[in-house]
Amino acid sequence: MSLTDDGVRGFVSAQQVAERAGVSRSAVSRAFTPGASVSPETREKVMRAAAELGYQVNDLARGLLANRSRLVGLVATRPEVGFRAHLVAALTAALIRRGNLPFLINTGSSTAELEAAQAALFGYRAEATIILSGSPPASFVELARRNGQPLISIGRSEPGCDHVKVDNEAAAREAARLFLARGLTRLGLAGSASGTPSIVEREQAFLDEARRLGAQAVAARGADSDYAGGQQAAQVLFAMVDRPQAVFCVNDLIAFGVMDAARHRFGLRVPEDVAVIGFDDIPEASWDAYRLSTFRQDPAEIAVHTVAHLDRRLASPGAAPSTVRLRAVFVERASTSSSTTSSSPRQTAE
Amino acid sequence: MSLTDDGVRGFVSAQQVAERAGVSRSAVSRAFTPGASVSPETREKVMRAAAELGYQVNDLARGLLANRSRLVGLVATRPEVGFRAHLVAALTAALIRRGNLPFLINTGSSTAELEAAQAALFGYRAEATIILSGSPPASFVELARRNGQPLISIGRSEPGCDHVKVDNEAAAREAARLFLARGLTRLGLAGSASGTPSIVEREQAFLDEARRLGAQAVAARGADSDYAGGQQAAQVLFAMVDRPQAVFCVNDLIAFGVMDAARHRFGLRVPEDVAVIGFDDIPEASWDAYRLSTFRQDPAEIAVHTVAHLDRRLASPGAAPSTVRLRAVFVERASTSSSTTSSSPRQTAE
DNA sequence: CCCGATGTTGCACAGCTGTGCAAGGACCCG
DNA sequence: CGGGTCCTTGCACAGCTGTGCAACATCGGG
Numbered sequence: 001m002s003l004t005d006d007g008v009r010g011f012v013s014a015q016q017v018a019e020r021a022g023v024s025r026s027a028v029s030r031a032f033t034p035g036a037s038v039s040p041e042t043r044e045k046v047m048r049a050a051a052e053l054g055y056q057v058n059d060l061a062r063g064l065l066a067n068r069s070r071l072v073g074l075v076a077t078r079p080e081v082g083f084r085a086h087l088v089a090a091l092t093a094a095l096i097r098r099g100n101l102p103f104l105i106n107t108g109s110s111t112a113e114l115e116a117a118q119a120a121l122f123g124y125r126a127e128a129t130i131i132l133s134g135s136p137p138a139s140f141v142e143l144a145r146r147n148g149q150p151l152i153s154i155g156r157s158e159p160g161c162d163h164v165k166v167d168n169e170a171a172a173r174e175a176a177r178l179f180l181a182r183g184l185t186r187l188g189l190a191g192s193a194s195g196t197p198s199i200v201e202r203e204q205a206f207l208d209e210a211r212r213l214g215a216q217a218v219a220a221r222g223a224d225s226d227y228a229g230g231q232q233a234a235q236v237l238f239a240m241v242d243r244p245q246a247v248f249c250v251n252d253l254i255a256f257g258v259m260d261a262a263r264h265r266f267g268l269r270v271p272e273d274v275a276v277i278g279f280d281d282i283p284e285a286s287w288d289a290y291r292l293s294t295f296r297q298d299p300a301e302i303a304v305h306t307v308a309h310l311d312r313r314l315a316s317p318g319a320a321p322s323t324v325r326l327r328a329v330f331v332e333r334a335s336t337s338s339s340t341t342s343s344s345p346r347q348t349a350e
Numbered sequence: 351m352s353l354t355d356d357g358v359r360g361f362v363s364a365q366q367v368a369e370r371a372g373v374s375r376s377a378v379s380r381a382f383t384p385g386a387s388v389s390p391e392t393r394e395k396v397m398r399a400a401a402e403l404g405y406q407v408n409d410l411a412r413g414l415l416a417n418r419s420r421l422v423g424l425v426a427t428r429p430e431v432g433f434r435a436h437l438v439a440a441l442t443a444a445l446i447r448r449g450n451l452p453f454l455i456n457t458g459s460s461t462a463e464l465e466a467a468q469a470a471l472f473g474y475r476a477e478a479t480i481i482l483s484g485s486p487p488a489s490f491v492e493l494a495r496r497n498g499q500p501l502i503s504i505g506r507s508e509p510g511c512d513h514v515k516v517d518n519e520a521a522a523r524e525a526a527r528l529f530l531a532r533g534l535t536r537l538g539l540a541g542s543a544s545g546t547p548s549i550v551e552r553e554q555a556f557l558d559e560a561r562r563l564g565a566q567a568v569a570a571r572g573a574d575s576d577y578a579g580g581q582q583a584a585q586v587l588f589a590m591v592d593r594p595q596a597v598f599c600v601n602d603l604i605a606f607g608v609m610d611a612a613r614h615r616f617g618l619r620v621p622e623d624v625a626v627i628g629f630d631d632i633p634e635a636s637w638d639a640y641r642l643s644t645f646r647q648d649p650a651e652i653a654v655h656t657v658a659h660l661d662r663r664l665a666s667p668g669a670a671p672s673t674v675r676l677r678a679v680f681v682e683r684a685s686t687s688s689s690t691t692s693s694s695p696r697q698t699a700e
Numbered sequence: 701c702c703c704g705a706t707g708t709t710g711c712a713c714a715g716c717t718g719t720g721c722a723a724g725g726a727c728c729c730g
Numbered sequence: 731c732g733g734g735t736c737c738t739t740g741c742a743c744a745g746c747t748g749t750g751c752a753a754c755a756t757c758g759g760g
Contacts, residue, residue, distance in 0.1 A: 026709070387738060
């Protein structure tokens with residue numbers, strides 16, 4: 001009798017639980033399957049034995065039988081930076097709530113390792129893949145389609161797959177009009193050479209709307225869409241003879257770089273000398289050092305719609321791909337309106 | 351013959367590849383197993399057929415047989431915030447490089463869902479679990495031990511499991527001595543009521559060293575260890591009659607809150623009126639708005655040692671748990687030394 | 701008391717892979 | 731040409747679970 005082996009090494013199987021509970025292995029399986037036909041007392045016996053042995057249903061075998069697992073892949077480059085970090089956190093929380101297990105595939109690794117990780121998504125029969133950024137190799141998209149694995153993209157419209165996006169054009173156009181409504185006509189754009197679809201949309205819509213309304217608009221782009229990129233763009237914009245009176249930044253990190261360069265390198269005041277608008281509304285935007293006016297994206301809302309996509313796709317795999325477009329609402333803070341009251345009256349140093 | 355079904359639905363199995371390649375199923379399995387005994391031409395035939403059909407080895411079956419998988423769980427609360435975001439990114443990259451698939455279990459979910467997610471780690475026979483923060487329920491630790499699943503903790507010494515930590519005490523003591531060496535004797539500590547082990551170590555070591563050296567040191571704690579918490583602590587520290595001349599903050603986010611409160615709410619200059627030291631050296635610390643002196647933790651270095659722990663533990667499961675202790679080096683910036691040259695000469699606004 | 705219905709349980713199979721074992725073939729050396 | 735050795739290949743089994751199907755028990759009603 002192997003009743004006394006405590007499972008010190010290896011895992012406990014349903015067979016061992018069945019022996020200890022004095023029932024068949026099927027009964028154990030049914031006890032752990034909601035809605036299966038088991039008597040209450042049998043289930044009770046099984047559960048007690050399972051608890052004593054520390055039994056966990058083997059999801060590998062379960063998934064092998066069902067030919068699908070509860071894993072979901074999240075593909076992202078630099079998942080620790082800016083808005084994306086919040087998106088990843090919201091998505092993992094939502095997926096766990098749904099009963100899934102979210103993978104995080106960090107695209108920063110080498111190409112070979114990355115491909116291996118993506119292949120593993122199929123190897124483990126992942127329920128779906130969610131693409132946050134970075135373009136997956138075409139072979140990956142092809143494989144997903146072939147194996148019937150749902151592919152959901154966020155912020156970029158991969159052809160033929162569900163996606164949820166924010167209305168970048170509308171927000172960027174609104175930014176241009178906001179500046180003009182305040183009488184600011186020399187406009188600047190702080191963009192990025194990284195060329196993400198969202199970034200490009202924001203850049204083009206802002207420039208287009210500004211020029212359509214007869215304003216002057218110059219663009220400067222840093223290497224990446226981060227703080228350093230914002231400083232690089234600012235270095236160009238503020239060195240011009242007719243420096244812009246207002247700058248729209250394609251995300252908040254860039255805006256922080258622009259603001260800091262304006263203040264600490266060019267001695268400009270924000271918003272008196274230059275107004276600044278960002279995008280994303282990450283928590284840092286409300287810090288006293290910045291008080292940045294920006295367009296809010298709600299990570300939780302995006303996560304909710306992503307999970308809804310997932311539910312719909314699994315329910316009807318053949319349905320046509322659909323798109324959810326969310327609106328980014330403007331949040332005004334001190335970087336645009338000089339009249340905004342400071343959070344508390346300033347005291348002078350001794 | 352089912353040679354022509356393109357696998358439009360469902361996944362391709364090794365059996366189908368074998369038929370197409372005209373070999374046995376074992377040959378397919380061996381072709382995908384490094385070091386197995388296969389002739390080059392057979393492997394070639396198999397690989398061609400596999401590529402044509404889009405075959406992926408079923409890792410569920412493979413893991414079922416081996417009774418272990420390539421999955422690794424990362425358990426973290428608020429994985430999007432501060433240093434932890436960088437740690438998560440570094441760990442996922444290192445794990446992918448090692449051939450693992452990193453799960454991200456976001457402890458922010460409800461307890462029931464969290465327990466389900468952690469149970470799934472055993473269900474999928476994860477190779478190991480890495481705990482970044484948040485105390486796992488005792489039942490989880492017990493289960494891990496029972497099933498022989500390695501448990502690695504970062505920053506907190508879970509009894510009986512490998513861990514890697516930074517020498518918080520040494521750094522905090524160094525901070526106290528640094529202030530005193532500059533002639534600053536009224537010291538403040540900005541801590542947090544969250545009570546994370548690392549935080550507590552930093553708090554106690556700083557206070558202890560300061561008092562040991564005869565300095566006056568007062569502590570103030572915000573609710574959480576983030577920006578808002580720093581502001582709350584500052585509200586207490588700077589309202590005192592003998593406000594501190596220098597504040598040690600248990601992490602950088604708290605330091606930003608303290609600095610902003612000092613400047614924008616109390617009109618104090620940093621470092622002339624109050625010197626500030628943080629902890630972590632996240633990228634924001636080098637931004638022009640803060641230029642924060644702080645203790646550097648290198649996420650990549652921590653990730654390397656974590657993976658090394660993992661390798662060692664899997665090689666010899668019975669070995670005694672070991673600890674790696676890293677040193678946090680001080681990085682001096684403008685928040686402590688007023689003599690530090692500003693990044694570029696300031697220009698006055700018009 | 702007997703019959704039907706309902707609920708419960710066990711058997712056996714499917715799902716896919718890795719690998720020990722034995723058999724077969726090729727090759728080399730004497 | 732013969733024998734031995736090594737490489738390669740196919741067979742069959744193990745690993746763990748979910749579930750259809752048939753058998754069994756239990757219970758209620760006539």
